[in-house]
Amino acid sequence: MTASDVVQTIRLEPDAGLVKSLGAHHTLDSAIADLVDNCLDAEGTKVAVRLLTDSDRLVQVEVFDNGNGMDAVAADQAMTLGHQREYGENELGHFGIGMKAASFGHADVLTVWSSRYGASPVGRRIRRADFSKDFSCELLSENAASQAEAQRKRVTGAGRGTTVVWSELRSAFRGASTEEARTWMAHAERSLRSHLGVTFHRLIAKGLLDIEILVDEMEYADEAIGAPVKAIDPFGYAKSGHPDYPKSVIAESDGQRIALQCHIWPPKVDIPGFRISGKSGERYQGFYIYRNDRLLQVGGWSEVANSSAQRQLARVVLDDETAIGSFLTMNPEKAGLRFEPIFRDALAHATATDGTTFDDYLKAAEACYAEGNRRISRRQPVITPEKGFAPKLRRSIGTELPLLRSDSLNLQWKRLPEGEFIDVDFGNSTLWLNSRYRYLFAPERGSLNDAPVVKALLFLLTHKVFEGVHLGPKDKDNIALWRSILGAAVQAEEDMRGE
Structure with missing residues (x-):
């Protein structure tokens, strides 16, 4: 092959049909994380994600930020497939397709509202069906962009910034059951919180990024308040498992x-x-x-x-x-x-x-x-915790200790004489707690699985008594000791609280 083989150079424009494959590998979590990246590149510090429902089914996703925003030129560039501006070394953008791929992986309509200091607010909308034919984009009115700016100010506290809206969603629960839809929505929110919490954990922990998520019916969303995403540090152990590491x-x-x-x-x-x-x-x-x-x-x-x-x-x-x-x-x-x-x-x-x-x-x-x-295998089996133990506490005990499946222990409340806190019912494998003092450890009352800390401590203290065939002299002496000390302790607790 030589240079003389070349007779002409032509430009091959991309076919708009490639839009149909955009975002095929994006999950809902990764797609929204990609939008958060854009907020960070725009020097935003607050991001509000709203998952809006209609009859408990997800119908719209909105992501607001308080970043620098865009003017008309920047908005056109942002909606252009593959446009790669000059990225700074600290920016997260890379390919120039992130927002489009993230959006079209889940929605058929992408709307962007943005306001930059010193420029008129702008709005742009691209419809997947049209964009995949000729890359067409709709320019929205300045009046509508101004209304979007006012809404952004209510949500983030700053009119300046950008709002991305996904509508006509494809990737959302479509089943007939309302209960199934609510379950799907709860799982989706929990998964998104976890994904954003771990993906941006350093920035959240440093106070450089505040993310909140709101799930609500669309008609009530503007009156609701989102809950913050907490940082999840995948290296957040207190002490290393090996003295030579990290x-x-x-x-x-x-x-x-x-x-x-x-x-x-x-x-x-x-x-x-x-x-x-x-x-x-x-x-x-x-x-x-x-x-x-x-x-x-x-x-x-x-x-x-x-x-x-x-x-x-x-x-x-x-x-x-x-x-x-x-x-x-x-x-x-x-x-x-x-x-x-x-x-x-x-x-x-x-x-x-x-x-x-x-x-x-x-x-x-x-x-x-x-x-x-x-180390765990050397621990002796213990009686299985049953009624009165919160499910998470039962699982933790079962993880740390082998369980005796032949019998179980219940921790329940009932009225006992004043000054007593526990009563051992050996025959029924039940440790009774005095309901007179329940309010000290379970202010809400009424829950079978309340006061998990107190119950965990009492389980660790008393379980061996219930694992025996009968109560021996040492067991009876321990029970008397526990009743005396815990009775005095609960009265002191009540006195200290001024009850």
Whole structure:
């Protein structure tokens, strides 16, 4: 092939039909996270997400921010497929298709309202069916844009900024049952809160970003107040599971070095951060890749290691902007990255300053998990907690201790003499608590599973008594001791509160 083979250069414009495939890999969670990225790039600090329903079914999604906003030129560019402005090194935008892909993955109509300081408010709307034919975009009236600005000010406290609206949704519950629709909506909100909480946990924790989510019927939404998204730190353990970790392992190739901070969670810890979206922490072992404090990948070994139950305590932070584009390739959805062969080769030879290899790290995580299981296996079985124990408390006891399935223990309230707090009903495997003092530990009253802290402590104190065949002299002496001390304690509690 030579230069003389070329007779002409022509321009091949993209076919508008490609719009139909936009956002195919976006979940609702990842799509809304992509819109939050745009808010951050616009220097926004507050984002309000509204999931609006009609008869309990999701019909519209709105995302408001208090960022810099856009004028008419910037709005046209934002609605142009593939337009790539000059991104700053701290910005999260990358491909120029994020908002369109995120939106058309779930809705047939995308409307954008925006206001920039010193410019008239603007509105733009693109309909997926028309956009996929000729990239057409509707220009909306300044009067309507002004009304949208006023609404944004009510929601975020600032008229300046941008509002993205998805309507004519495709990806929402369409079943006939109202109860099923409510359940779907509850799951969707919980999943979104968790996803945004972990994806932006650093920014939320630093006070740089405030996200709130509101779920309500459309006609009442303007009167409602959203609830804040809380940061979920996937490295938020109090103490490392291994004294030598976290530790940095350095991968190097062609003179480029990246640090992998290797963490080992403590075994048998079941808290938000280890457990994410209500799912077991075992699912979240692997790499956590950040870009400008935004989490791009939540776990997964990306084919450089195998996932296993024994490695569930292992989590690795990669927080190096230079790695993306060389060692790693980001996808448009910003949901996971492709690990290039150069990274896999570098990882095979990566070491810490003390000579620890990545393989050594994985073995240390496996050993920590095995040791944690050995410690648990030495614990003696306990009676099964039953009535009066909150489900979460029962699960926690069952996780930490092997259970005797042959019998169960109930903790319930009833009226006892003044000055007494507990009564042991050995024959019926029930520990009675004096309902005279229930208000001290369960102000709401009425719930079978109330006062979980008090009940957990009493279970740990008394369970061995109920596990015996009969009450021996030592058991009877312990019961008398507990009744005396706890009776005095509950009266002191009441006195201190001035009741």
